[in-house]
Amino acid sequence: MTTSDALHPLDAAIALEPVDPSDxxxxxxxxxxxxxxxxxxxxxxxxxxxxxxxxxxxxVHGEPITLTVNYAGPVAEGEFEVSVEAVRTxxxxxxxxxxxxxxxxxxxxxxxxxxxRKETWTDSEAQVPVVPPAESIEPSPDYPGIAWNARYxxxxxxxxxxxxxxxxxxxxxxxxxxxxxxxxxVDVYSVTSQTDTLYPRAFLRKGTFLPAGTVSITIHYxxxxxxxxxxxxxxxxxxxxxxxFGRSYFDQTxxxxxxxxxxxxxxxxxxxxxx
Amino acid sequence: MTTSDALHPLDAAIALEPVDPSDxxxxxxxxxxxxxxxxxxxxxxxxxxxxxxxxxxxxVHGEPITLTVNYAGPVAEGEFEVSVEAVRTxxxxxxxxxxxxxxxxxxxxxxxxxxxRKETWTDSEAQVPVVPPAESIEPSPDYPGIAWNARYxxxxxxxxxxxxxxxxxxxxxxxxxxxxxxxxxVDVYSVTSQTDTLYPRAFLRKGTFLPAGTVSITIHYxxxxxxxxxxxxxxxxxxxxxxxFGRSYFDQTxxxxxxxxxxxxxxxxxxxxxx
Numbered sequence: 297m298t299t300s301d302a303l304h305p306l307d308a309a310i311a312l313e314p315v316d317p318s319d320x321x322x323x324x325x326x327x328x329x330x331x332x333x334x335x336x337x338x339x340x341x342x343x344x345x346x347x348x349x350x351x352x353x354x355x356v357h358g359e360p361i362t363l364t365v366n367y368a369g370p371v372a373e374g375e376f377e378v379s380v381e382a383v384r385t386x387x388x389x390x391x392x393x394x395x396x397x398x399x400x401x402x403x404x405x406x407x408x409x410x411x412x413r414k415e416t417w418t419d420s421e422a423q424v425p426v427v428p429p430a431e432s433i434e435p436s437p438d439y440p441g442i443a444w445n446a447r448y449x450x451x452x453x454x455x456x457x458x459x460x461x462x463x464x465x466x467x468x469x470x471x472x473x474x475x476x477x478x479x480x481x482v483d484v485y486s487v488t489s490q491t492d493t494l495y496p497r498a499f500l501r502k503g504t505f506l507p508a509g510t511v512s513i514t515i516h517y518x519x520x521x522x523x524x525x526x527x528x529x530x531x532x533x534x535x536x537x538x539x540x541f542g543r544s545y546f547d548q549t550x551x552x553x554x555x556x557x558x559x560x561x562x563x564x565x566x567x568x569x570x571x
Numbered sequence: 572m573t574t575s576d577a578l579h580p581l582d583a584a585i586a587l588e589p590v591d592p593s594d595x596x597x598x599x600x601x602x603x604x605x606x607x608x609x610x611x612x613x614x615x616x617x618x619x620x621x622x623x624x625x626x627x628x629x630x631v632h633g634e635p636i637t638l639t640v641n642y643a644g645p646v647a648e649g650e651f652e653v654s655v656e657a658v659r660t661x662x663x664x665x666x667x668x669x670x671x672x673x674x675x676x677x678x679x680x681x682x683x684x685x686x687x688r689k690e691t692w693t694d695s696e697a698q699v700p701v702v703p704p705a706e707s708i709e710p711s712p713d714y715p716g717i718a719w720n721a722r723y724x725x726x727x728x729x730x731x732x733x734x735x736x737x738x739x740x741x742x743x744x745x746x747x748x749x750x751x752x753x754x755x756x757v758d759v760y761s762v763t764s765q766t767d768t769l770y771p772r773a774f775l776r777k778g779t780f781l782p783a784g785t786v787s788i789t790i791h792y793x794x795x796x797x798x799x800x801x802x803x804x805x806x807x808x809x810x811x812x813x814x815x816f817g818r819s820y821f822d823q824t825x826x827x828x829x830x831x832x833x834x835x836x837x838x839x840x841x842x843x844x845x846x
Contacts (some may be wrong), residue, residue, distance in 0.1 A: 318647070333843065361786060361820055361841050362641075362786070362787040362841045364639040364682060364787075364789060366637075366666050366682050366684055368606075368658065368659040368661070368666040369659060369661060383643065383670070383677045383680055384643040384644060384676070384677045384680075386643070386644060388843070389786060389843070391641050391643040391677070391680055393680055395658070401659070402658045402659045404665070405658055405659075405666055405668055405682050406682075407680050407681075407682055407787075408638060408786050409641055409786050409841070411786070411819065411820070412819075413818035413819045413820065414818065414819050415818065416816070416817060416818060416819050416844065416845065416846050417773075417777065417816060417846040418816055418817035418818070419776065419814070419816045419817070419819075420814075420815050420816075420817075421742070421743055421776075421813055421814060421815065422814035422815060426655075454839070467574070467696070468696055489691050491691070491806070498692075501694065501696075501833070504690065511636060511637070511664060511684050511686070512636070512637040512639075512682075512684050512789075514639060514787075514789040514839060515650070516822045516839065516841050518814065518815040518817070518820075518822060520818050537696070538696055539695075539696060539697035539793065539834055539837065540693045540694070540695050540696065540697060540793040540834045541692060541693055541695075541696070542691060542692075542693035542695075542793070542795075543688035543689065543691055543693070543795050543831065544663070544686065544687075544688045544689050544691050544693070545636055545686070545688065545793075546793075547793060547837060549789045549824075551814070558815075559814055560817045562814065562822060562839070564789060564791065564824075564837070564839045566636050566637045566684070566791050568663070568664070568686070570691065570693065570694040571691050
């Protein structure tokens with residue numbers, strides 16, 4: 297697979313081409329070093345890859361409403377395949393089953409719902425956190441050894457990655473401004489990836505890095521595509537926390553807000569941990 | 572399919588038997604009038620059916636961590652089939668893809684993760700709502716025409732179904748005690764169903780019934796099976812709200828707490844609506 301040097305690294309990471317030009321339901325992509333995590337690619341990028349596989353289908357009906365990705369095992373460095381099936385198409389929505397494989401091994405399973413959105417009553421009930429503007433906060437340094445982190449400009453407001461002297465925290469709340477690095481116009485793929493930029497909440501509570509990994513993420517798209525695409529290269533505000541930790545798992549919910557205070561998407565995760 | 576009169580209605584609703592005794596991955600069940608909704612069975616019961624199909628598999632590894640159910644179309648009155656596939660089994664977890672069909676038509680798609688839980692650090696960070704005890708509140712009357720509602724004893728604390736005189740509400744928060752009716756020992760199936768007992772948040776905000784239906788629900792299991800089974804026939808406390816409404820969809824998150832103030836499970840939904 298070839299990708300142009302002119303592509304933004306996120307667009308290179310989510311690039312897909314048909315395995316067989318006559319069958320759009322089987323696509324091939326490849327991991328990229330720019331979004332490498334500890335033992336596989338960044339899960340946010342994988343989610344964006346699977347969503348892109350859906351939205352590339354010639355019969356796609358509507359825009360994303362929800363995407364659930366279950367990380368069955370690490371994606372190894374190199375090529376992967378994504379197979380996509382529209383298992384049911386209704387007048388107003390469409391139901392997708394997606395599988396990412398390497399050889400015979402399933403790496404990732406996913407489902408998605410796309411739908412035709414119409415004008416309705418609208419209301420933003422959730423309150424955006426009151427925070428200082430992005431430009432007033434220094435960007436956080438990159439974490440050594442986690443490549444994808446350098447692909448995000450992060451400006452931390454509360455709950456940054458703990459240092460050795462921070463100790464335990466009573467709260468798992470983290471809030472930060474985030475933007476693709478280099479800047480890239482916001483779209484449904486960048487927002488999908490950004491929903492997964494919240495680091496595992498057990499790190500913050502315990503004040504240290506621990507073995508931890510997301511097993512499942514569900515992303516809900518609360519903004520439509522034109523709203524996302526009107527954001528240009530703006531910052532997103534991410535805030536999130538956990539509810540309960542125990543017996544090898546905890547949950548965490550992140551909200552991704554626009555700089556204008558609109559809730560764009562949420563992500564609800566279950567995360568494996570050892571502590 | 573025959574079900575014993577001695578079964579609790581929930582157990583009758585989630586009863587499954589193999590289509591072919593030599594193949595446990597294809598199961599047959601049937602809707603029951605006791606859990607009928609407007610145009611199909613109650614979605615909480617359907618979620619419990621799909622979970623049960625997983626947990627009945629002879630090769631199941633561990634206990635439920637997460638279940639996502641996408642309601643592709645209404646389940647018609649009568650028999651349905653559920654097919655279950657363990658697409659990947661790891662040392663500590665297992666990844667499932669589940670499909671509910673009637674004839675050739677896919678009614679529901681789902682994925683689940685089961686996992687072996689071990690002792691870890693535990694903490695309940697989310698705060699249980701401060702509410703009066705269940706016994707101090709009168710049970711709500713059943714809603715006419717929605718059979719499943721009578722299968723739950725509900726004692727409303729805030730945000731009950733609006734009456735004609737209530738008008739619009741600024742908050743989509745509803746909190747209530749709930750218990751199976753007749754009482755039934757709590758288990759992972761009753762909790763799964765209970766996560767979906769929160770009625771559509773647009774009803775409360777707009778002060779009226781509207782066309783609305785869940786397209787996707789993701790349930791996170793924060794309590795393990797022994798913790799659930801120790802609850803006996805106790806009440807659960809359900810609280811939930813929406814974040815944003817617009818362009819045909821809104822989200823809603825519900826939390827199901829034990830009477831002892833432990834968070835048992837959460838459900839995150841995307842709901843279609845017209846208003």
